[in-house]
Amino acid sequence: MTPKSLQLKVLDLVPFGQTGTKHYFFALRLENPNWEEWQPGQFVMLRPASFGLEIPWGRPLGICHLTHQHLICFFQVLGRGTERLAQLKTGDYVQVVGPLGQGFVMEEATPTLLLAGGMGIVPFVGYVNRHSQPWNLSMLFGHRAPIDCYPVDSINERITLDSLQETVPGDLDNLIFSLQERIHDCAEQHGLVLACGPLPFLKTVQRFALQFQARTQLSLENRMACGVGACLGCVTKTTPNWQDQKLANNYVQVCTHGPVFWAEQIIL
Amino acid sequence: MNLAVTLSGQSQKLELKNPILTASGTFGYGLEFAPFGDLSSLGGFIVKGLSLKPRLGNPGPRIVETTAGMLNAVGLQNAGVEYFCRETLPKLPTNQTNVIANIYASSVEEFAELAAILEHEPRIKALEVNISCPNVRQGGVLFGQDAKMAAHVTKACRQAAPNKFLIVKLSPNVTDIAYIAQSVEGAGCDCISCINTLQGMSVDLKSRRPMLANVIGGLSGPAIKPVALRCVWQVAKAVKIPVIGVGGITSARDVLEFILVGAWAIQVGTANFMRPQISFELIKDIPLLCEELNITSLTELRGSLKVS
Ligand SMILES: Cc1cc2nc3c(=O)[nH]c(=O)nc-3n(C[C@H](O)[C@H](O)[C@H](O)COP(=O)(O)OP(=O)(O)OC[C@H]3O[C@@H](n4cnc5c(N)ncnc54)[C@H](O)[C@@H]3O)c2cc1C
Ligand SMILES: Cc1cc2nc3c(=O)[nH]c(=O)nc-3n(C[C@H](O)[C@H](O)[C@H](O)COP(=O)(O)O)c2cc1C
Numbered sequence A: 001m002t003p004k005s006l007q008l009k010v011l012d013l014v015p016f017g018q019t020g021t022k023h024y025f026f027a028l029r030l031e032n033p034n035w036e037e038w039q040p041g042q043f044v045m046l047r048p049a050s051f052g053l054e055i056p057w058g059r060p061l062g063i064c065h066l067t068h069q070h071l072i073c074f075f076q077v078l079g080r081g082t083e084r085l086a087q088l089k090t091g092d093y094v095q096v097v098g099p100l101g102q103g104f105v106m107e108e109a110t111p112t113l114l115l116a117g118g119m120g121i122v123p124f125v126g127y128v129n130r131h132s133q134p135w136n137l138s139m140l141f142g143h144r145a146p147i148d149c150y151p152v153d154s155i156n157e158r159i160t161l162d163s164l165q166e167t168v169p170g171d172l173d174n175l176i177f178s179l180q181e182r183i184h185d186c187a188e189q190h191g192l193v194l195a196c197g198p199l200p201f202l203k204t205v206q207r208f209a210l211q212f213q214a215r216t217q218l219s220l221e222n223r224m225a226c227g228v229g230a231c232l233g234c235v236t237k238t239t240p241n242w243q244d245q246k247l248a249n250n251y252v253q254v255c256t257h258g259p260v261f262w263a264e265q266i267i268l
Numbered sequence B: 001m002n003l004a005v006t007l008s009g010q011s012q013k014l015e016l017k018n019p020i021l022t023a024s025g026t027f028g029y030g031l032e033f034a035p036f037g038d039l040s041s042l043g044g045f046i047v048k049g050l051s052l053k054p055r056l057g058n059p060g061p062r063i064v065e066t067t068a069g070m071l072n073a074v075g076l077q078n079a080g081v082e083y084f085c086r087e088t089l090p091k092l093p094t095n096q097t098n099v100i101a102n103i104y105a106s107s108v109e110e111f112a113e114l115a116a117i118l119e120h121e122p123r124i125k126a127l128e129v130n131i132s133c134p135n136v137r138q139g140g141v142l143f144g145q146d147a148k149m150a151a152h153v154t155k156a157c158r159q160a161a162p163n164k165f166l167i168v169k170l171s172p173n174v175t176d177i178a179y180i181a182q183s184v185e186g187a188g189c190d191c192i193s194c195i196n197t198l199q200g201m202s203v204d205l206k207s208r209r210p211m212l213a214n215v216i217g218g219l220s221g222p223a224i225k226p227v228a229l230r231c232v233w234q235v236a237k238a239v240k241i242p243v244i245g246v247g248g249i250t251s252a253r254d255v256l257e258f259i260l261v262g263a264w265a266i267q268v269g270t271a272n273f274m275r276p277q278i279s280f281e282l283i284k285d286i287p288l289l290c291e292e293l294n295i296t297s298l299t300e301l302r303g304s305l306k307v308s
């Protein structure tokens, strides 16, 4: 559907992770935007009034989940924008532009491997909840913060989630090895691989996907200003495999052509 | 309140139903913003800079947010004028509003060739010449930083497109913007828009790297509004042709401030990223603010700044 720009009321903002210390992870619940449709993997641009003129850009956040009652986003505090998002109060209004971009493919009967790194888990909450044959889904989740910082509960209810916490440097090798193994196995089963996470994580996934010829989609997190394809700021480079020959070996907007791309069609 | 304005240039005219235009590079080809408002309600929109041949643009990161602004080094990515006329133009509401082409080239000859192609395109109502680009034939000096070169480009476009309303867009990165304005007026343009972005940069202390792959970029957004107001004021005093104000506009109040210092129309740029419906909302907000401030018409307000 075409995106809308709405002022949505904050229902609540729930911190995740251990109590007592400073919080960095939050679930933001907003009133229902009443979109006609949306796909997991799509995102919104959030801009609270508190950004004023000082912070011009909205912040792109994945759609974590959308139910009859509410839209949920989940974010980690990194810098000035997410810091202000973390100060939202029940009853405040936020400008929400969305749903934006192209979501992940869903092939209910295909064995599907979900690969999440850190905040990359966000779109998979909606994905797992929407999937009609969750027994075809499996998931590997690499993360640095303790597991209770992430929105894993509703995922755990429907599928088995293997999580690997990275605390010492050796853990990274483990994660890379697991990624290799799981992508390899998925390719053997003619399955589908879907990945979302930080750039180094996506690069690793892409490398194995190409090596084992696993059908793989990657969700990118490039810097964005407009979110609607107008500023040409968020672009990624396409390979000769890009579906539209006119745009092969070219720069395409991540916000409109993505954020989800087929692994063999882009250069990271 | 009647918001219509007629921009009367030296040889051509442009009728606007209201003074709200959108700035090149910040509104895509218009269609990107169609979900957020009625494109035909705008005074007009200026499409992303067009070049003769397709341009790939710069590698990323191309943009970075700054305090009250942003830097961009997009590098004029576009599919070329021919593709634009064939594929994009038929989708635009060219009968209901002014679609204005922003053009970009690296030599005077190329500018003339582009202008000549668009001269024969009736769906394009005006040309905006972006002279904030390097002249490759002359050691990469920006056309807009040299009064003679700026005049030369203007004259070439005027001759190649005698029937188009011709706007020249000035760069603020000059020592005397009024002087450049007079020289492009002398070369025959109908209108001046100012300002384009200011050169700036942003660095990351932790990685000791520039935030843009291109190292430097163009600053836009609320941070540049005082510079833009100053430029419009100086240019409006120096020339007889109408001036279009651009730079940091985010509200109806900003629009009226630009008109007060002498602008005939304005362009909304970076604000389109902050709030995609902003340009459409301004059209409704202006009459309300005028009423509140007892401003009876935009004509009465225009250039009425009291300087003792
Ligand atoms: C399509 C998309 C979906 C996203 N979904 C989520 C989500 O569901 N939850 C979530 O927490 N985050 C998500 N992000 C990342 C989120 O947008 C950034 O973390 C946020 O914009 C940072 O803003 P800030 O002002 O707090 O940080 P800034 O002050 O802008 O930057 C602080 C630090 O964060 C880094 N940073 C800035 N932007 C990004 C980015 N886009 N990706 C990674 N690092 C960045 C900067 O390099 C810097 O080190 C998503 C990004 C995109 C493009
Ligand atoms: C991402 C981006 C791309 C731009 N591209 C162009 C362009 O192609 N041609 C041009 O003349 N100006 C371009 N500009 C400059 C704007 O049209 C405008 O002059 C400038 O941003 C100042 O206005 P603002 O502060 O309202 O954004 C661009 C600006 C931005 C932010």
Ligand code: FES
Residues within 6 Å of the ligand: A223, A224, A225, A226, A227, A228, A229, A230, A231, A232, A233, A234, A235, A253, A254, A255, A256
């Ligand atoms: S964020 Fe502007 S084009 Fe993608």
